[in-house]
Amino acid sequence: MFETLVSPFIEFEFMRRALVGAIALSIAGAPVGIFLMLRRMSLTGDAMAHAILPGAAIGYLIAGLSLGAMTAGGLIAGILVALASGAVARFTALREDATLAAFYLISLALGVTIVSLRGSNIDLLHLLFGSVLALDDATLLLLAAISTLTLFIFALLYRPLVMETLDPGFLASVSGAGAPTQLIFLCLVVLNLVGGFHALGTLLAVGIMMLPAAAARLWVADVTLAIGIAMLIGIVSSYLGLVISYRAGVPSGPVIILVCGGIYLLSLVFGRSSGLLRLLRPRRHLEA
Amino acid sequence: MTTALRFRDLTLGYDRHPAVHHLDGEVEQGVLLAVCGPNGAGKSTLLKAIAGVLKPIGGKIERGGFSARDIAYLPQAAEIDRSFPISVFDMVSMGYWRTAGLFGGIGRDKRQKVFDAIASVGLTGFEDRTIATLSGGQMQRMLFARLLLQDSPVILLDEPFTAIDAKTMQDLLNVVERWHNEKRTVIAVLHDFEMVRGHFPQTLLLAREKVAWCGTSDALSPENLLKARRICEAFDREALECERVA
Numbered sequence: 001m002f003e004t005l006v007s008p009f010i011e012f013e014f015m016r017r018a019l020v021g022a023i024a025l026s027i028a029g030a031p032v033g034i035f036l037m038l039r040r041m042s043l044t045g046d047a048m049a050h051a052i053l054p055g056a057a058i059g060y061l062i063a064g065l066s067l068g069a070m071t072a073g074g075l076i077a078g079i080l081v082a083l084a085s086g087a088v089a090r091f092t093a094l095r096e097d098a099t100l101a102a103f104y105l106i107s108l109a110l111g112v113t114i115v116s117l118r119g120s121n122i123d124l125l126h127l128l129f130g131s132v133l134a135l136d137d138a139t140l141l142l143l144a145a146i147s148t149l150t151l152f153i154f155a156l157l158y159r160p161l162v163m164e165t166l167d168p169g170f171l172a173s174v175s176g177a178g179a180p181t182q183l184i185f186l187c188l189v190v191l192n193l194v195g196g197f198h199a200l201g202t203l204l205a206v207g208i209m210m211l212p213a214a215a216a217r218l219w220v221a222d223v224t225l226a227i228g229i230a231m232l233i234g235i236v237s238s239y240l241g242l243v244i245s246y247r248a249g250v251p252s253g254p255v256i257i258l259v260c261g262g263i264y265l266l267s268l269v270f271g272r273s274s275g276l277l278r279l280l281r282p283r284r285h286l287e288a
Numbered sequence: 289m290t291t292a293l294r295f296r297d298l299t300l301g302y303d304r305h306p307a308v309h310h311l312d313g314e315v316e317q318g319v320l321l322a323v324c325g326p327n328g329a330g331k332s333t334l335l336k337a338i339a340g341v342l343k344p345i346g347g348k349i350e351r352g353g354f355s356a357r358d359i360a361y362l363p364q365a366a367e368i369d370r371s372f373p374i375s376v377f378d379m380v381s382m383g384y385w386r387t388a389g390l391f392g393g394i395g396r397d398k399r400q401k402v403f404d405a406i407a408s409v410g411l412t413g414f415e416d417r418t419i420a421t422l423s424g425g426q427m428q429r430m431l432f433a434r435l436l437l438q439d440s441p442v443i444l445l446d447e448p449f450t451a452i453d454a455k456t457m458q459d460l461l462n463v464v465e466r467w468h469n470e471k472r473t474v475i476a477v478l479h480d481f482e483m484v485r486g487h488f489p490q491t492l493l494l495a496r497e498k499v500a501w502c503g504t505s506d507a508l509s510p511e512n513l514l515k516a517r518r519i520c521e522a523f524d525r526e527a528l529e530c531e532r533v534a
Contacts, residue, residue, distance in 0.1 A: 038369075038372060038373075156390060157390075159385075159389075159390055160390070162374070163382060163385070165369065165372060166368065166369050166372040166374060166379075167366060167367070167368045167369070167382070168367060169341075169363050169366055169367045169368075170366070170368075170382065170434075171385075172341055173339050173340070173341055173357070173359070173360075173361045173363075174357055174385050174386060174438070175357060175385060175386075176357075217373075220373075221373040221418050221420075222373055222375075223372075223373055223374065226373070
């Protein structure tokens, strides 16, 4: 038992690093994912993840597999797409989903073109699927910093963000915080995706945000609690995913997300707040 | 009597088409003012502008000693996400935004006031329910409780009693009376003339232009109502630029 569950982390430094990195991502990803879900933007995370690609690719072309260049590139590309689609949605007849789709598709096409111009297929795989088992000091620090910053900003932004999501008209009538709140939140999404793609790749970075969030919502009808549960699910998935991938000799990133997916499916059935089991075993109705 | 609001040659609209055209007038602090008129007369548009949600395309609104953000505003169809997992208590507490802001705590006396507000709209016992479980009328009661906590000098209500049963309407009217006794200004868009005659001493009859703005019985005279009805609702695509000067 000990052999399976603990010894890989004692024996190998890369396993410890992977665990710390994945936990940092899970903690910051939980509130981001919950609010993406509540704002009906679950697919936005995916779109933004694609939008980041050309920035990271340009960074890669300029400086090779450099953490700084790829992070900066990804951040710039992501925030540009977020700003552009936000602005276009505000000032034209197009809704945010349409503008975001337009901009991320342009961005993605650009990204793939840039990568294929210079790099080989291996490089593309690194961008898409990350390398959680090869986190160096700098990357680990970046993940921790992003996680800390995210939690700090969430503490600041929590009330207006809840109000902006729940009743934007009310927030607009009592304060001008609506637009900046929306914008800062989108920046947080980008920031976490950029952090995520170093460890899990652009495609799976969204998974560690959205799957725990969706699973948590099936258990409770309270935002704060849901965030806590989502964090827990993310952390447990990270740990179990790493153990399984180590034993089975399969890539860690996808396995972590698969464990998240497994927990989501279980929640779908057993979730206390709105799981499917309630439908199968209806209880007698109450008197009042 | 001090002036709460003054409209100076106010024109409001969308895409250059006026919805409220060259409106002048003032609202004294503490009055109960009904805004009536046919559909498309600019009633909701006027409330939006007073609340500061819509910018005038001409003229201006002067507010006496408070900002647009101090005004409590209940829109016609609030864009509330009713599936959002939040309790009635927390939702009503949002009324404290102006005083509590990002971090301000809600201490014991404020908590008590939240309970009091919920009680005065008849929702005691609903504090811990999520808003998804409320009926339409209960939702409206909850929004009135939130307005109570906003403690505003001016309260704007856009068709607050549509699709609401008689009991709820009476309870909410009591809240309006209470605001009136506390010398707050209440401006309400209403379609029920009987209610306006019964509870609102002053009426602005609007049909894009001001048709009448005076005591309710004079404002809602048959001649004025006929006049209001004649003003056409549709935007004229071929309309020329307005050259009226103040």
